[in-house]
Amino acid sequence: MSLLELRGVSYRYRKGALALDDVSIAVGEGQSVGLVGESGSGKSTIVRLMLALAKPASGQLLFEGAPVTAATTRRFRASVQTVFQDPYSSLDPRQRIASIVAEPLRSLGIARGDEARTLVTASLASVGLAADTLARYPHEFSGGQRQRIAIARATVSHPRLLLADEPVSALDVTTRIQVIDLLAQLRESAGLAILMVSHDLSAVAALCDETVVLNAGRIVERGATGDILSAPREPYTRRLVEAVPRLPPL
Ligand code: ADP
Numbered sequence: 001m002s003l004l005e006l007r008g009v010s011y012r013y014r015k016g017a018l019a020l021d022d023v024s025i026a027v028g029e030g031q032s033v034g035l036v037g038e039s040g041s042g043k044s045t046i047v048r049l050m051l052a053l054a055k056p057a058s059g060q061l062l063f064e065g066a067p068v069t070a071a072t073t074r075r076f077r078a079s080v081q082t083v084f085q086d087p088y089s090s091l092d093p094r095q096r097i098a099s100i101v102a103e104p105l106r107s108l109g110i111a112r113g114d115e116a117r118t119l120v121t122a123s124l125a126s127v128g129l130a131a132d133t134l135a136r137y138p139h140e141f142s143g144g145q146r147q148r149i150a151i152a153r154a155t156v157s158h159p160r161l162l163l164a165d166e167p168v169s170a171l172d173v174t175t176r177i178q179v180i181d182l183l184a185q186l187r188e189s190a191g192l193a194i195l196m197v198s199h200d201l202s203a204v205a206a207l208c209d210e211t212v213v214l215n216a217g218r219i220v221e222r223g224a225t226g227d228i229l230s231a232p233r234e235p236y237t238r239r240l241v242e243a244v245p246r247l248p249p250l
Pocket residue numbers: 013014016019037038039040041042043044045046
């Protein structure tokens with residue numbers, strides 16, 4: 001059984017064309033799935049639907065094999081967390097890091113006070129940030145550090161699935177590799193399942209066992225990431241693979 005699944009989902013923004021057309025995508029416990037496609041192909045729309053922030057026009061969202069209901073909403077919210085692309089706009093500049101990272105604990109009613117502080121400190125440590133981070137503000141940190149803070153916030157409640165929408169696209173190359181390594185570590189140590197969304201196949205290649213390729217709201221190809229990279233079947237996927245920057249050897 002999948003942890004989270006979209007089954008045969010179509011979606012249309014108001015007055016817009018069909019943004020998703022019969023999309024099925026599933027992430028199992030501990031699995032890492034890459035979702036790639038050009039800008040505008042519908043990747044973020046898939047994430048919105050997987051977070052139950054929008055309702056599909058047809059098809060279903062299934063959490064642990066069943067639609068999310070009033071009775072399962074809290075469990076769903078605690079299990080599925082997100083990291084977005086822009087670490088500048090995703091952290092409230094007026095809040096201290098301690099308060100930012102504790103947000104899911106407050107909103108889900110998981111912990112407060114000393115207990116919350118302990119969890120927040122541990123989460124910051126797991127992304128490589130020291131306890132002196134707690135009292136500081138977002139503007140004191142670089143883009144890569146902010147993305148670590150966003151990951152600490154997303155994982156503080158020990159979710160089972162992380163939906164990461166272009167989490168490294170705004171970062172420079174070195175920081176990008178560090179953040180992907182961090183996600184791989186969290187996957188290993190916490191058994192975290194990850195849906196990694198990117199227009200850049202190289203970001204997905206380092207982290208994901210399986211890759212799904214989206215073009216204009218439709219899935220055109222899916223398979224083991226190694227196979228997709230080495231032998232893409234669709235011309236569209238081939239173009240994405242060819243666009244992967246080749247880094248010079250060190
Ligand atoms: P991606 O994340 O792959 O770049 P999106 O899911 O953001 O793609 O967008 C998919 C399609 O839906 C695009 O054609 C985009 O213009 C359209 N779209 C996205 N958000 C909205 C919106 N709020 N209102 C209308 N159309 C939208």
